[in-house]
Amino acid sequence: MQLMRSGRNRQISSALGLLTANLLSAVAAHAQERPVDQIAQTVTTTQDDYDPGSDLATGRTRIDSSVLFYQEAGGRVKATEPVTSFTLNGSDGETLNLKLTSDTLTGATPNGAAPWSQDQVFTTPAHAPGTTATVTGASGGSRIVTIPGTGTVARQYTAPANTLPVDSGFRDQRYAVDIGYSSPLGAASRYSLGGSYSDERDYRSFSVNAGLSRDFNHRNTTVSAALDYEYDQSAPIFGTPTPFTEMNADVKGGDRSKSVIGLVAGVTQVMNRYWLTQLNYSVGRSTGYQTDPYKIISVVDGVSGAPIRYLYEGRPDNRLRQSVFWGNKVALGPTFADFSARAYHDDWGITSYTVSLSDRIPFGQRFYLEPGVRYYNQGAADFFHNYLIDGQPLPSFASSDSRLGKFSAITAGLKLGFRITRYSEIYFQYEDYRQSGTTHPAGAPGGLADQNLFGGVNATSAIIGLSFAFR
Numbered sequence: 001m002q003l004m005r006s007g008r009n010r011q012i013s014s015a016l017g018l019l020t021a022n023l024l025s026a027v028a029a030h031a032q033e034r035p036v037d038q039i040a041q042t043v044t045t046t047q048d049d050y051d052p053g054s055d056l057a058t059g060r061t062r063i064d065s066s067v068l069f070y071q072e073a074g075g076r077v078k079a080t081e082p083v084t085s086f087t088l089n090g091s092d093g094e095t096l097n098l099k100l101t102s103d104t105l106t107g108a109t110p111n112g113a114a115p116w117s118q119d120q121v122f123t124t125p126a127h128a129p130g131t132t133a134t135v136t137g138a139s140g141g142s143r144i145v146t147i148p149g150t151g152t153v154a155r156q157y158t159a160p161a162n163t164l165p166v167d168s169g170f171r172d173q174r175y176a177v178d179i180g181y182s183s184p185l186g187a188a189s190r191y192s193l194g195g196s197y198s199d200e201r202d203y204r205s206f207s208v209n210a211g212l213s214r215d216f217n218h219r220n221t222t223v224s225a226a227l228d229y230e231y232d233q234s235a236p237i238f239g240t241p242t243p244f245t246e247m248n249a250d251v252k253g254g255d256r257s258k259s260v261i262g263l264v265a266g267v268t269q270v271m272n273r274y275w276l277t278q279l280n281y282s283v284g285r286s287t288g289y290q291t292d293p294y295k296i297i298s299v300v301d302g303v304s305g306a307p308i309r310y311l312y313e314g315r316p317d318n319r320l321r322q323s324v325f326w327g328n329k330v331a332l333g334p335t336f337a338d339f340s341a342r343a344y345h346d347d348w349g350i351t352s353y354t355v356s357l358s359d360r361i362p363f364g365q366r367f368y369l370e371p372g373v374r375y376y377n378q379g380a381a382d383f384f385h386n387y388l389i390d391g392q393p394l395p396s397f398a399s400s401d402s403r404l405g406k407f408s409a410i411t412a413g414l415k416l417g418f419r420i421t422r423y424s425e426i427y428f429q430y431e432d433y434r435q436s437g438t439t440h441p442a443g444a445p446g447g448l449a450d451q452n453l454f455g456g457v458n459a460t461s462a463i464i465g466l467s468f469a470f471r
Contacts, residue, residue, distance in 0.1 A: 060423065060469040060471055062086070063469075067082045067465075068080070071460055074108075076107050076109065079106075083101045084099070090183075094184070095181070098177070100177055101175070101176040101198075102176075104172070105173075108167065108170060110164055112297050112400045113165040113307070114448065115162060115451045115452065116306065116447070116451065117451070120307060121159075122310065125238035142156060162451065176199070189213065190212070190213045192210065192212075202234065203235065204233045205230060209229070213225075221267065221268070221269050223265075224266055226265075232260070232288075234256050234289055234293065236255075241293055242312065243311075243397075244394055246309050258286055259287055263284070266279055267279055282321075282322070282323050285320050287318055296311060297311055297387065299311055299389070300448060304445065304446040305447045305451075308390050311398075315348075315397055319346055322345055334361070335359050335360060338357070341355050349383075352377060352379070367417070369414065369415070370416075371415075372411075372412075375408070376411075377408040377409075378405075378407055381405075383397035384398075384399060386400055386405075387448065402456050412431070415430075416428050423468060424468035425467045427464075429462065431460065431461045436456065437454040438453075
């Protein structure tokens with residue numbers, strides 16, 4: 001049964017185009033996860049005559065602009081991210097999209113060390129490789145010192161007793177550009193091509209992608225596939241440390257890189273006049289440098305639990321990721337519900353599950369509310385350790401990064417939208433994100449058993465956006 005373009009049927013038909021576009025633009029997940037990417041998920045799906053990305057904007061130019069404000073509790077990472085995209089919809093169904101992103105991150109980020117009952121002092125290089133220029137002495141509460149007997153200039157900062165050690169004064173700026181083009185290929189097929197480039201102070205990323213979709217069953221069934229290749233270069237400010245060497249003030253090694261190749265394939269099906277469903281499978285392999293050069297791990301006394309030294313972490317150079325995604329859009333009376341579930345597994349040992357639900361509730365012809373909730377649960381990587389015990393053999397790989405540990409998270413959000421005209425909308429979205437995990441893991445030695453070893457995060461985010469289309 002081919003859907004008619006009227007009333008709620010038009011919503012479902014538009015959602016079909018959106019889900020297919022989402023599949024074609026899907027890429028392998030980055031090994032370097034940024035805080036903004038973890039929390040903020042902007043989904044702009046308006047009703048009836050104006051659906052972003054749908055063919056209802058044929059022949060129109062669309063502009064989407066938004067600003068994200070993100071803040072982690074406890075004075076940790078703070079981000080501001082403006083995004084602007086331009087979409088040119090041709091009269092023959094072709095689409096050209098350009099997206100520009102700029103974000104600024106500041107605050108404090110955990111360095112990976114375990115908390116302790118006394119102050120802890122951490123020492124890092126004070127200048128970048130090939131230079132003698134030092135950082136500002138008062139930056140983030142750190143200070144510039146000369147290591148006695150060596151003449152080596154270093155930066156030092158102190159973590160107060162009984163607190164999670166963080167490196168304060170963290171600041172980064174990122175710029176990114178994404179471009180994509182899609183066009184009909186015959187009567188029942190469509191292809192897409194795209195690329196992106198991202199640049200920040202210590203990290204650069206370049207990717208290209210291509211996708212193909214084909215309609216069957218009177219255009220009620222769409223089969224799609226997309227392939228992505230990404231090349232990333234890590235250029236840490238003070239060089240790349242050798243895993244499991246002791247934290248010190250020496251300038252480290254040179255830049256490192258990794259490549260990622262990913263495939264996503266799926267089917268989108270119109271079940272009836274009110275229900276659209278999509279099932280995707282994605283697989284991606286990362287090869288190359290995937291260690292966080294700024295993270296360390298504590299080596300502690302096996303009896304007292306006191307820190308003895310700090311080692312740079314080490315992660316495998318290969319990672320295979322797989323996931324299955326099931327998404328649904330359902331018209332329920334005057335509302336429009338969106339339900340999805342995702343299962344993920346990789347060969348680092350991480351298995352996760354995500355379930356999300358939102359419901360768009362219209363109020364008259366112009367206003368709508370969209371409450372939503374998302375639940376996430378993750379198991380720990382095989383090489384995750386809160387700390388290492390002095391005197392025991394070092395493992396092949398080890399990281400205390402909380403993003404690789406076991407935790408669960410709940411995100412609750414609310415979106416308020418107002419349709420200014422038939423082809424324009426302004427909206428505000430707020431989300432509250434809370435992680436939970438094991439604060440006092442069994443077996444911690446001595447005084448370490450009294451410390452909260454969970455380095456998870458609570459955060460809030462807000463987005464203000466404007467979308468409009470014109471000929």
